[in-house]
Amino acid sequence: MLDNITDLAREKSSDKRRELLGRVADLFFDGAENHTEQGTLIFRDIVLKMLNDVSVEGRAEFADRVATEQRLPNEVALKMAQDDVSVAGPMLQHSPVLTDDDFVQLSQTLPETHLESIAQREHLSGTVTDALIENGTRAVWHKVTQNKSAEITPKGFNTLVNKADGDAVLQANLCSRPDITEDAAKRLLPLLPPEGKAQLAQLFQDDEKAANALVDRAKKAAADQKIVGRQKRLEAKIVIADVRDGKLDKSDALCMLVETNRGPDIVMFLAAMADLDEPIVSNALYQTNDEPISLLCKSIGITSGAFGKLMGLKADKLNKSLAETGRTVAFYKDLDVSSAQRAMRFVSMRKNMGTTKAG
Known part of the structure; x- marks a missing residue:
């Protein structure tokens, strides 16, 4: 040989x-x-x-x-x-x-497509899934939670629940995991639609006490969500008022809202600062093209640091790569303020013309 x-x-x-x-x-x-x-x-x-x-x-x-x-x-x-x-x-x-140690090391450097392949292995230890959850993207979390032979640790479940707000796929995957911890289930519950709450409670049918507790929490969560939603909108209005009164820097205010992961409040804040309708700002923020939100933020004087945090949140929600986000932030730093303001004046003019025609 x-x-x-x-x-x-x-x-x-x-x-x-x-x-x-x-x-x-x-x-x-x-x-x-x-x-x-x-x-x-x-x-x-x-x-x-x-x-x-x-x-x-x-x-x-x-x-x-x-x-x-x-x-x-x-x-x-x-x-x-x-x-x-x-x-x-x-x-x-x-x-x-390939060993668990290999996968932990590889998860720190490999791109999303490669981590998705690891996430589909027939058997995954909790050590590897913890690494995938920590270093992966939303697409990787989806693959991990869909893999019924993957062991997910209590730490992993808690991290995934923290990422599940607004992610219907991740929520559905977690609801179908019979190994989900009771603590994670309780924290996931308020995020779910009615059918998701019922499915989650069904996982604990052999534990009558836990099932009843989840059902009770589901009822309370539905009522609490309405109250919390109203409170958050009120808090956002206070932030806007503080900025307008000079009590709070607008970039610092945006960072505060980004850190609390309040998408609707971020839209409300930016709409108020730019004097635009919220649907226009929401479309600018959540579309794949980053140029509209870049122009908006530059035109109202948002710092590069605050804009970078906003793009980090957007990348997380839209599953965009770190490289793409980095390019957007670099573009933002070089973006001319006057050009951005001219572009936004054009948007405002079109908005006003539309209002006039409608009237």
Whole structure:
């Protein structure tokens, strides 16, 4: 086996590298139980070198071939796990040689598509799901909660509940988890529509006391939500009044609202500061294109720091990447105030013309 692999490694033609990689794998895995440690090390070194000379398509083909192999050297699996998702996906989802420690480390550097592959593994420990929840995006949280064989720790459930406000998919996934903790269920309850509350209570049907407590909390939550909603709108109006009276800086006020994750109040605040209707501001904030909200915030003098926090909240809600958010903040820093104000005057003029025509 050793002589054959060594001979193949001498081939230099790039056209043959893809074929050679498969033949090396066949030579190694056929009867791998009889290979010496030295043979395994040589296979590892040859494959690591050859992977640099094979196209993405060839590496993806090789990944499909070796992803489930228990004898694949860990170093090879790790290298492929950090490749293009077509190569990394099979390794991250199926490789038995990648460890929990590997996944924790990889979760800190890999992009969303790669973390989604980890989240779909047949078995996931609480250690790995904690890392995915901490380092992943909304799409990753959806995959983790949909994976019924994934172990989610109490800490993980609490974090997911904190992220579930306004996320119907995450709420539905959590409601279908029979392993959800009672504490997390109680905290999730106020966020749910009626059918979600009923489904969540059903999970605790074997624990009559817990089920009854959840039903009672659901009734109370429905009433409390109406009160809390009115209170939040009142508090937002106070913030607006303080800014107008000079008691509070508008950028500091925006940061306060962002930190409390109050989307409707942020819209109310920005609409008041820009003298625009709330639906116009809401559309600017929640559309994929970041330019309208950038122009609005720049025109009213929001600092780059406060705008960055707002974009962080938007990225979380719309599942946008950190790189995209960073580009938006960089654009905002370079944006000319006069240009932004001219653009917003045009928006205001169109709004007023529309009001006049309607009248």
